[in-house]
Amino acid sequence: MPKDDEPSYIDYEAFLDPEFSAPSFANTLVLSTNNPSDTPLDLSTPLSRVLFDVQEVDTHIDTLTTKAALPLLEHTRDHAASSERILHEVQGQVASLTESYRTLEKEVVERYEVAEQVRLTAERLCETVRLGRAVARCLMLGRQLEVRMSELGGVGSAKRGDHRAMVRSADSILSLRQILAASKAGEEGEGLDQISVVHTLKNDLVQPAERSLSSRAQQVVKEFSMSSLLASSGQASASTFAQTEDTKSRTTSALLTLYLLSPIPTKPTGATWEPALMLTALQDYLQTQLKSSLASLARALAQLPTLERTLLEISARCQNIVALQSLLESIKPPCHPLLDAAPSWNGQPQANLLQPLLQALDTSSLPSYFWRSLASNLSPRVQEVIGRGGVSARTLRSNKERVGDMVRESVNRGSQLPGALSSKGVAVTWEREAAVMVGSIMGQIK
Numbered sequence: 001m002p003k004d005d006e007p008s009y010i011d012y013e014a015f016l017d018p019e020f021s022a023p024s025f026a027n028t029l030v031l032s033t034n035n036p037s038d039t040p041l042d043l044s045t046p047l048s049r050v051l052f053d054v055q056e057v058d059t060h061i062d063t064l065t066t067k068a069a070l071p072l073l074e075h076t077r078d079h080a081a082s083s084e085r086i087l088h089e090v091q092g093q094v095a096s097l098t099e100s101y102r103t104l105e106k107e108v109v110e111r112y113e114v115a116e117q118v119r120l121t122a123e124r125l126c127e128t129v130r131l132g133r134a135v136a137r138c139l140m141l142g143r144q145l146e147v148r149m150s151e152l153g154g155v156g157s158a159k160r161g162d163h164r165a166m167v168r169s170a171d172s173i174l175s176l177r178q179i180l181a182a183s184k185a186g187e188e189g190e191g192l193d194q195i196s197v198v199h200t201l202k203n204d205l206v207q208p209a210e211r212s213l214s215s216r217a218q219q220v221v222k223e224f225s226m227s228s229l230l231a232s233s234g235q236a237s238a239s240t241f242a243q244t245e246d247t248k249s250r251t252t253s254a255l256l257t258l259y260l261l262s263p264i265p266t267k268p269t270g271a272t273w274e275p276a277l278m279l280t281a282l283q284d285y286l287q288t289q290l291k292s293s294l295a296s297l298a299r300a301l302a303q304l305p306t307l308e309r310t311l312l313e314i315s316a317r318c319q320n321i322v323a324l325q326s327l328l329e330s331i332k333p334p335c336h337p338l339l340d341a342a343p344s345w346n347g348q349p350q351a352n353l354l355q356p357l358l359q360a361l362d363t364s365s366l367p368s369y370f371w372r373s374l375a376s377n378l379s380p381r382v383q384e385v386i387g388r389g390g391v392s393a394r395t396l397r398s399n400k401e402r403v404g405d406m407v408r409e410s411v412n413r414g415s416q417l418p419g420a421l422s423s424k425g426v427a428v429t430w431e432r433e434a435a436v437m438v439g440s441i442m443g444q445i446k
Contacts, residue, residue: 220254227319298381311410318414328354371433375440382444
């Protein structure tokens with residue numbers, strides 16, 4: 001309020017206080033003009049006071065407005081004029097900005113939209129080219145696999161072909177596996193699972209070829225034989241050097257093929273991976289030799305005249321196992337493209353294919369495993385022969401010393417390398433294995 005204005009009895013500071021409360025003010029006004037114990041209360045007096053205050057404020061506003069009318073009008077006129085000038089200037093700037101935007105839209109936005117379409121087209125073309133190259137490579141490898149399988153005799157064929165084609169075919173299959181497995185974003189095989197020709201290639205060629213290769217390789221391992229112990233009896237002719245080398249070469253190809261085709265885990269690491277197909281084939285081969293030897297030896301112990309011939313056959317089987325051990329020891333593990341690291345043996349990279357087999361069998365040598373496994377399963381068979389009694393049991397008891405000597409000689413003879421390979425090793429005796437075998441028989445004869 002200006003200094004020259006008349007003082008007012010209205011307490012403007014109370015009304016302008018931020019904490020002013022209308023209900024509290026009304027309550028205070030009613031209580032100041034009435035006795036709280038009166039019934040009913042007289043509200044006309046506080047109401048008249050409030051109305052008078054309102055009239056006083058209205059009068060004061062009217063007085064101030066009348067006195068300051070000319071300055072207010074001049075201020076309003078000046079404000080309107082300033083607004084018009086600002087509007088005029090702003091309209092010019094807006095027009096300039098609008099024209100600049102149109103130019104920018106024509107020069108940049110429209111060109112950007114066209115460029116974005118070109119970029120998207122180029123990106124999709126590049127993706128198509130990349131996918132096309134991957135499909136072309138798959139088809140090329142598929143054709144390569146067909147050619148290599150034809151060298152082997154074809155998928156599902158029993159024809160004997162070039163055994164080295166097994167390894168080459170396995171290499172082609174691994175290359176296809178590698179492409180198809182690289183299916184993450186940015187990798188070579190991304191999107192191949194949506195291509196029908198790739199599905200056809202995988203289902204009609206790769207999988208049948210893989211099954212055929214595994215079957216052929218397992219059959220080669222199953223038929224492995226290099227011993228010539230039976231040649232002197234006229235059952236088989238002695239192996240020539242060429243036949244021995246062919247057997248070694250064919251078996252090597254089969255083992256490498258099984259090694260390469262063994263399943264790979266989702267996150268392959270050399271420290272934990274094992275060539276399952278190769279180990280299964282070799283273990284099946286050992287189990288076949290063990291079962292055949294056990295059955296024939298159990299029959300021979302019941303019919304002693306056939307024992308010498310049977311022990312010769314068992315020695316021949318063990319010689320084949322010794323030859324297999326020598327062959328496995330000479331084969332280095334091939335580089336596997338799907339493994340992150342080379343397989344390890346006791347913390348060191350594997351030096352040969354014998355190490356994973358010895359580790360799987362938990363033994364130090366295959367001949368020792370053969371004789372000890374045979375001995376552990378032979379005792380119950382000998383006990384059956386003795387338990388049945390009769391001529392067989394009496395004959396076995398009366399000739400037990402001779403039987404022990406024959407078994408000991410069979411163990412020592414069977415634990416040596418076959419004649420075609422004997423020049424590469426030194427003849428040794430296997431006293432512990434011989435003792436275990438003799439003990440498995442003698443311990444049951446009473």
